[in-house]
Amino acid sequence: MDGNHYSFCQIIKTISVEFTREYSEDNTKEIIKGKIHYQSPSKTVIKIMDPINQWMILEDKEMLIYYPDDKKAFRIISSQNPFSMPFFQAFIGVVKEDYGLTELGYTMANYETNDNSLISHWNPPKNLSKFLGKIILEFKDNKIIRMELKNTDGKTIIKSLYKNHIFHGATYFPLEISTTTYLNASFTFEKIVYRHLQFNSSLPQDIVDFKIPEDIKVKEVKW
Amino acid sequence: MIKGSFGNLGKALSLFLSLLILAVPIVAQENWQQETIAKAKKQAGQDAPGFIFGIYGCMAPLIVPLVVGSGWMYKPSPPPTAVVGKSPEYVALFTETYQRHMQKAAAKWAWYGSAVGCLFWVALSVLTVFAAEEAYQPYYY
Numbered sequence: 001m002d003g004n005h006y007s008f009c010q011i012i013k014t015i016s017v018e019f020t021r022e023y024s025e026d027n028t029k030e031i032i033k034g035k036i037h038y039q040s041p042s043k044t045v046i047k048i049m050d051p052i053n054q055w056m057i058l059e060d061k062e063m064l065i066y067y068p069d070d071k072k073a074f075r076i077i078s079s080q081n082p083f084s085m086p087f088f089q090a091f092i093g094v095v096k097e098d099y100g101l102t103e104l105g106y107t108m109a110n111y112e113t114n115d116n117s118l119i120s121h122w123n124p125p126k127n128l129s130k131f132l133g134k135i136i137l138e139f140k141d142n143k144i145i146r147m148e149l150k151n152t153d154g155k156t157i158i159k160s161l162y163k164n165h166i167f168h169g170a171t172y173f174p175l176e177i178s179t180t181t182y183l184n185a186s187f188t189f190e191k192i193v194y195r196h197l198q199f200n201s202s203l204p205q206d207i208v209d210f211k212i213p214e215d216i217k218v219k220e221v222k223w
Numbered sequence: 224m225i226k227g228s229f230g231n232l233g234k235a236l237s238l239f240l241s242l243l244i245l246a247v248p249i250v251a252q253e254n255w256q257q258e259t260i261a262k263a264k265k266q267a268g269q270d271a272p273g274f275i276f277g278i279y280g281c282m283a284p285l286i287v288p289l290v291v292g293s294g295w296m297y298k299p300s301p302p303p304t305a306v307v308g309k310s311p312e313y314v315a316l317f318t319e320t321y322q323r324h325m326q327k328a329a330a331k332w333a334w335y336g337s338a339v340g341c342l343f344w345v346a347l348s349v350l351t352v353f354a355a356e357e358a359y360q361p362y363y364y
Binding site: 021030032034046048051052054056058063065067070072074076077078083084085086087131183219221 | 269274298300301302303304306307308309310311314315318322
């Protein structure tokens with residue numbers, strides 16, 4: 001574990017937070033509501049309540065999807081990358097001063113300061129510089145307010161805005177994250193609003209001890 | 224006669240409404256499935272790892288595209304954001320379609336790489352034979 005990860009685990013043992021996610025693409029809009037329970041270092045349980053009763057358990061390279069009402073379950077196993085929910089990773093990633101970019105192989109190219117704001121520009125790993133563009137992070141009063149990912153031509157392909165921060169430990173956590181992804185001829189928009197945030201509280205026992213009931217046949221998808 | 228006409232019209236209308244009640248759920252289901260397949264194809268198009276499979280195909284021509292295309296070794300998982308809040312039927316159809324289209328895209332790139340790899344090996348073989356013939360100098364007495 002590096003220093004950042006160790007201090008993150010010291011600060012955050014568990015997180016529980018309710019969320020609403022709005023996702024818009026091609027003139028359609030989806031809204032889901034639920035609750036996330038996170039247990040350091042790598043277990044995330046997402047309980048969706050609306051529009052469907054669904055549990056998603058992400059732990060390392062396994063994703064379990066469970067439907068209590070339909071009595072169905074899927075187990076999806078990846079042989080490569082561990083599973084994570086990007087909109088929640090964007091939330092907890094703020095604990096790291098560099099947003100975890102150094103761990104991903106990015107290097108800071110330059111930075112500029114203006115009043116209370118800090119804008120840093122990050123270069124991608126050298127071996128991926130032909131495929132990945134730069135990342136720009138903007139902080140104001142120690143709160144992350146903007147992240148932009150550019151392609152190799154310098155065009156913005158992902159832009160995230162962070163608002164409504166709450167202070168815990170030594171970090172400001174954004175309770176609202178809006179992300180626009182620019183595709184070739186269209187774009188997608190995602191807005192996450194978090195509420196009733198709890199750090200280091202005891203997780204419900206059904207979350208800690210969760211197991212698929214034995215009478216439910218689990219469909220496995222693995223490679 | 225007028226009463227008979229109204230009777231026939233009423234029967235036709237009842238039949239039409241009955242068919243409509245039966246047809247709407249079927250059409251709705253087909254629409255739902257088509258939309259899911261379209262979304263899975265679009266997601267696979269965005270996620271398809273082209274270049275790396277081109278490299279693999281170049282390194283092991285014919286073998287890599289055949290293995291990848293068969294779906295035996297390569298079964299990519301859909302991203303969690305694509306299936307969160309979705310029904311089990313959606314997850315099953317999306318995952319199956321997503322995997323199939325990712326396999327197709329990977330196999331396509333592997334075939335491109337395989338073509339380049341084959342050309343390389345053929346050229347290398349020709350050069351090797353040519354160099355061997357040049358090195359063999361018969362002596363005439």
